Amino acid sequence: MEKPAAPTVALTRAVCAIEGDIPREGDEIDQLPGSRDYDRTVIDTGSGERLLCREVEAAGWRAARV
Numbered sequence: 307m308e309k310p311a312a313p314t315v316a317l318t319r320a321v322c323a324i325e326g327d328i329p330r331e332g333d334e335i336d337q338l339p340g341s342r343d344y345d346r347t348v349i350d351t352g353s354g355e356r357l358l359c360r361e362v363e364a365a366g367w368r369a370a371r372v
Contacts (some may be wrong), residue, residue: 334367
């Protein structure tokens with residue numbers, strides 16, 4: 307079964323508020339609204355980053371440091 311395509315950032319930002327960020331260190335970090343770097347995070351889908359619509363989708367991503 308083929309994995310569904312990730313939703314585009316512009317289309318889903320209002321609905322999918324959790325940002326799946328992969329910084330230079332390579333950690334997969336879930337940035338929740340209100341976290342320290344949430345407003346500075348830019349999603350780059352080409353490097354595997356994506357918006358996550360539910361906390362269950364963030365399984366395996368570590369929580370952002372506050």
